[in-house]
Amino acid sequence: MALFRNTKRPLGMSLYGARQSVAAAYSTGASKGIAISQSTHVTASNFAFLGLFSRRFSSQAPSSSEQMNLIKQLRERTSAPIKDVKASLVVCNWDIEAAQKDLRKRGKVLAMKKSSRAATEGLLGLAQSEGKAAIIELNCETDFVARNEIFQYLALTLAKQALLVDNSISGVFPFGPDYLEGLKFNLEHPKISGETTVQNAVTEVAAMMGENVRFRRGFVMSTTSHGVVSTYLHTSPQPGLGRIAGILSLEVEDENAHLDALQNVGSELAMHIVATKPLFLTKEKVSSDALDTEREILQSQAESTGKSQMAIEKMVEGRLRKYFEEVVLMEQKYFLNDSLKIKTMLDNLSKEVSCPVKIGNFFRMEVGEGIQRDEASGADEPVAQAV
Numbered sequence: 001m002a003l004f005r006n007t008k009r010p011l012g013m014s015l016y017g018a019r020q021s022v023a024a025a026y027s028t029g030a031s032k033g034i035a036i037s038q039s040t041h042v043t044a045s046n047f048a049f050l051g052l053f054s055r056r057f058s059s060q061a062p063s064s065s066e067q068m069n070l071i072k073q074l075r076e077r078t079s080a081p082i083k084d085v086k087a088s089l090v091v092c093n094w095d096i097e098a099a100q101k102d103l104r105k106r107g108k109v110l111a112m113k114k115s116s117r118a119a120t121e122g123l124l125g126l127a128q129s130e131g132k133a134a135i136i137e138l139n140c141e142t143d144f145v146a147r148n149e150i151f152q153y154l155a156l157t158l159a160k161q162a163l164l165v166d167n168s169i170s171g172v173f174p175f176g177p178d179y180l181e182g183l184k185f186n187l188e189h190p191k192i193s194g195e196t197t198v199q200n201a202v203t204e205v206a207a208m209m210g211e212n213v214r215f216r217r218g219f220v221m222s223t224t225s226h227g228v229v230s231t232y233l234h235t236s237p238q239p240g241l242g243r244i245a246g247i248l249s250l251e252v253e254d255e256n257a258h259l260d261a262l263q264n265v266g267s268e269l270a271m272h273i274v275a276t277k278p279l280f281l282t283k284e285k286v287s288s289d290a291l292d293t294e295r296e297i298l299q300s301q302a303e304s305t306g307k308s309q310m311a312i313e314k315m316v317e318g319r320l321r322k323y324f325e326e327v328v329l330m331e332q333k334y335f336l337n338d339s340l341k342i343k344t345m346l347d348n349l350s351k352e353v354s355c356p357v358k359i360g361n362f363f364r365m366e367v368g369e370g371i372q373r374d375e376a377s378g379a380d381e382p383v384a385q386a387v
Contacts, residue, residue, distance in 0.1 A: 062094055070096055077191065081210045117212040120368040121146050123241050125159035126233060133229045134163035135245055136218035137367060138202075141211040147237065151213070153189050154205050156240050158198065161185050162218050170224040171249075172361050177215050219247075224360055227251035228259050230266025234274050246273030248362035254355040262357065265349050268334075269342070273364050278329035281359060286328065294323050329362065 062070065067089075074085045074096055085099075092098035122139035123146050138155040145151050161183060162175070180198045187193050192204060198215060206213035221229055229249045233242030248269055250262045280286045295316065302315040324331045334340045350357045 067094065070094055070099075074099055080208055084210065117141060118371070119212045119214045120371050122214075122216075122367050123152065123155045123237075124233065124243065124245050124365060124367060125155035125157075126231060126240050126242070126245060127156070127159040127163040128229065128231065129163060131227070131229060132163065132220065132222040133231055133247055134159055134218065134220045135231075135247065135365060136162055137216045137365070139212075139214045139216050139368070139371075140209065145209045145211050145213070148209060150189060150191055150205055150208060152237065152241055153192075154187075154201060154213075157185070157187065157201075158215060158218075159240065161198075162220060165220075169220075170222050172363060173220045173222075175218050175220070177217075179218070180215075219363065219365065221247055221249060221361060221363075223249045223251055225251045225253070226255045226257065226259075227360065228262045228266055230263060230270045232267060232270035232274055244274050244364070244366045246270040246362070246364050248273060249360035250349075250357055251360045252353060252355050252357050254353075257353045257355050261349060261352050265345060268336075269345070269359075269362075272332070272335050272342070273329070273362055275335045276332055277364060278332060278362075279327040280329065281362065282330050283324055283328050286324070290327075295320065298323075329359070 061067070070089055071082065071085050074080075074089065075082060077100060088099040088102040089096070092102055119139035119141050121141060121143050122137060124135055124137055126133065126135045128134075136155065136158045138151070138158060140146055140151060158180070161180060165180070165183070177198065182197075184195055184197055186195050187201060192201070192208070196204070202213055202215050223229060227250050229247065232246045233240075234244040234246075236242040246269075248266060250266045250269075252262065279290075298316045298319045299312070302312040302319075305312070305315070307315070325333070330343050330346075332342050334342060334345060346357055346359070
């Protein structure tokens with residue numbers, strides 16, 4: 001106990017006291033007839049232990065500047081929050097390699113604990129090849145993480161992997177996280193690399209970000225015949241990423257038709273889909289439930305005017321036409337030129353390529369849509385709007 005009490009005193013005084021103890025033990029041993037060599041050996045051992053303890057005590061923690069440098073290095077390696085970086089370094093006695101391993105273990109545990117928290121922010125990742133496009137939604141809790149380069153890299157990588165998965169389904173194919181569950185791929189980012197699975201990659205990024213990160217859903221669209229798949233991403237921080245997406249396929253019967261004109265018009269229509277949020281391709285595809293609900297609402301509104309039955313019926317039919325213009329793509333006016341209907345744009349395009357052009361499929365997708373409703377009701381994830 002005296003030894004440890006000495007550590008509270010200045011180091012020089014402790015060493016001075018130890019030297020005095022050696023001298024005292026030597027003289028006492030000699031007066032009592034104890035072998036001088038034995039007394040000196042025992043006391044010298046105590047002194048050596050004290051010296052080792054003192055050295056350890058004096059070098060237990062690096063200087064403040066060295067600590068800051070280690071924190072900076074580990075943060076650059078892992079992108080983990082500063083408080084977590086420092087905590088791991090302290091636990092591992094400022095050994096940066098051990099702290100990096102501890103940080104990964106600590107992060108994965110925290111990621112599992114945070115997996116139940118709502119993640120309504122994030123990005124859409126888009127990848128394309130000839131006649132095919134894949135888009136995924138990767139969620140996080142804040143837009144701060146959505147701007148992180150590692151999060152963005154993962155979103156793009158997942159989209160590319162979804163595009164590579166072979167499926168024979170033409171048109172629109174929706175999928176969830178389980179669709180890519182068994183897929184192994186390589187990450188090639190300076191801060192996250194090596195062979196992994198989708199779930200492990202998401203968990204590792206969540207550990208690095210300190211938030212709940214979630215791969216929510218995805219879609220693959222391909223043309224059913226000769227044609228193109230056109231896309232548009234809104235609020236795009238870099239190519240292949242955005243918060244809102246519009247995707248459609250334009251198809252032609254003539255396999256010799258030039259596709260450049262289709263791609264140009266397709267890009268304009270994809271932007272239109274993002275801006276106007278259509279729900280159906282044609283009036284015939286409007287579901288009977290949606291039509292009955294809308295008609296009932298319009299009927300009630302018209303009857304509240306107190307007009308005759310004939311006037312009420314005309315009001316309902318007029319407002320139904322307005323409803324179709326709002327939710328049916330082929331009935332809408334082009335958002336950049338309200339004198340031009342989408343139907344007219346396709347007619348003009350058909351004349352340009354000398355064969356009929358039609359929209360095969362389309363959908364609109366937005367980050368976070370439906371999440372609050374799903375968590376409240378326990379319903380399945382929503383499918384992208386309209387086909």
